[in-house]
Amino acid sequence: MAYWACARLEPQRERLALHCLGVAGYETYYPRLRDRRVRYGRKVERPLALFPGYCFVAVELQWHAARWSAGVVSLIMDGIGPAKVPNTVIEEIPVA
16 A cells, blocks of 8 residues: 655755656655745746755655665655655645
8 A cells, every 4th residue: 555755855856856766666746835036127937946955756665775765865754664645734735
């Protein structure tokens, strides 16, 4: 049975971590918000991470490969295994 876990990512290497987790076969969720600002008289919109430095990883069979993927510092643990994030929490996160 698949469940969601939370991974802590290396600073400034979030894109690498998400790519490597995807290559390893994991589904990832990195929620972002739209940041709208005016810079030099122009309206600029850019995505900002809702939880900087963290992403959610769907674990189906084993989590060890996710823990040792490039760009991942650690998984948030609950004893000897990753802490499970309920599906309701993932569904309630706003999508930008």
